Amino acid sequence: MISTELTTQYALRNTFSLSCPLCRGHVIAEENRARCLLCGTIYPRTNDIWRFLPSARQEFFAPFLQEYRATRANEKWESMDGEYYRALPIVPHDDPHRAIWKIRAKHFARLLQMLGDAKNLRVLDIGAGNGWLSNQLAAREHSVAAVDLNDDRRDGLGARVNYANAFECYQAEFDCLPFSDAQFDFVIFNASLHYASSLTSSLAESQRVLAPRGSIIILDSPFYTRPAVKNFLTLQLLRDAAHELNLEMLLAFADDVWHKLARRKIIELKIGREPAHFPIIRLFQPPTSNI
Numbered sequence: 001m002i003s004t005e006l007t008t009q010y011a012l013r014n015t016f017s018l019s020c021p022l023c024r025g026h027v028i029a030e031e032n033r034a035r036c037l038l039c040g041t042i043y044p045r046t047n048d049i050w051r052f053l054p055s056a057r058q059e060f061f062a063p064f065l066q067e068y069r070a071t072r073a074n075e076k077w078e079s080m081d082g083e084y085y086r087a088l089p090i091v092p093h094d095d096p097h098r099a100i101w102k103i104r105a106k107h108f109a110r111l112l113q114m115l116g117d118a119k120n121l122r123v124l125d126i127g128a129g130n131g132w133l134s135n136q137l138a139a140r141e142h143s144v145a146a147v148d149l150n151d152d153r154r155d156g157l158g159a160r161v162n163y164a165n166a167f168e169c170y171q172a173e174f175d176c177l178p179f180s181d182a183q184f185d186f187v188i189f190n191a192s193l194h195y196a197s198s199l200t201s202s203l204a205e206s207q208r209v210l211a212p213r214g215s216i217i218i219l220d221s222p223f224y225t226r227p228a229v230k231n232f233l234t235l236q237l238l239r240d241a242a243h244e245l246n247l248e249m250l251l252a253f254a255d256d257v258w259h260k261l262a263r264r265k266i267i268e269l270k271i272g273r274e275p276a277h278f279p280i281i282r283l284f285q286p287p288t289s290n291i
């Protein structure tokens, strides 16, 4: 049992304009169901999660989810304590992943700097997991949509029961988002882009829902300089995908200062393969010239 659950008033209903993953018709959300005006498909909302993963796609992702959940439970990325979720990215001293969360907290602070002082930004948290980032951004008065395949109670969207801040949860996939075009100021892949099976498809879908001056931000995904690791990402692969989509790419935080490079070299000698680095990257549409 999760020890402290909060009663939440989810006040964001109808904040985001929805679109049918099957036919791209306009979708109208009612209390506990949404309906496509074009093909008539009904998408239910259960346990405060909008279910936008068609059954064929649920079947497709089932083996991945089964393996992913087992690995994450084994590695203890979860807690029975609601306070654990509310405090993320800060974790207790005895957390098995304290070293990683310390780095993640630093990157989260950098992300907040990038978002700036504006209030009520429309943010899409893609691959949101237990929703800790959505919760933190909702606490800062932004309108947040969290998307994930995983509705698990501890490590997926089901963990939303632990949060008092209002954000909307959507069970959906990177490459077929249930949103109409051009509405998010920021689309954030927080420790999730390395799960994309096609960088170009996932980024193209994010670009579709991005407001004209919006940005895609990528953080806490492992990058390598040599493409030798499973689920690898390299800056060159990302540059190629960005180029294909006509997106500008900015290394907002390069993670390549000399002492880190030196330390990575030492680790490489120890573990016999290149350790990852974790840059923060911004992708955005090139400003259009009026001339």
Ligand SMILES: C[S@@+](CC[C@H](N)C(=O)[O-])C[C@H]1O[C@@H](n2cnc3c(N)ncnc32)[C@H](O)[C@@H]1O
Pocket: 068, 126, 127, 128, 129, 130, 131, 133, 147, 148, 149, 150, 155, 156, 172, 173, 174, 175, 190, 191, 192, 195, 196
């Ligand atoms: C390592 S977790 C990161 C979770 C969270 N963003 C965080 O910062 O802790 C990666 C998440 O991406 C989700 N994911 C992987 N592939 C996905 C896909 N194709 N569509 C939607 N979510 C996906 C997984 O279910 C998982 O919750």
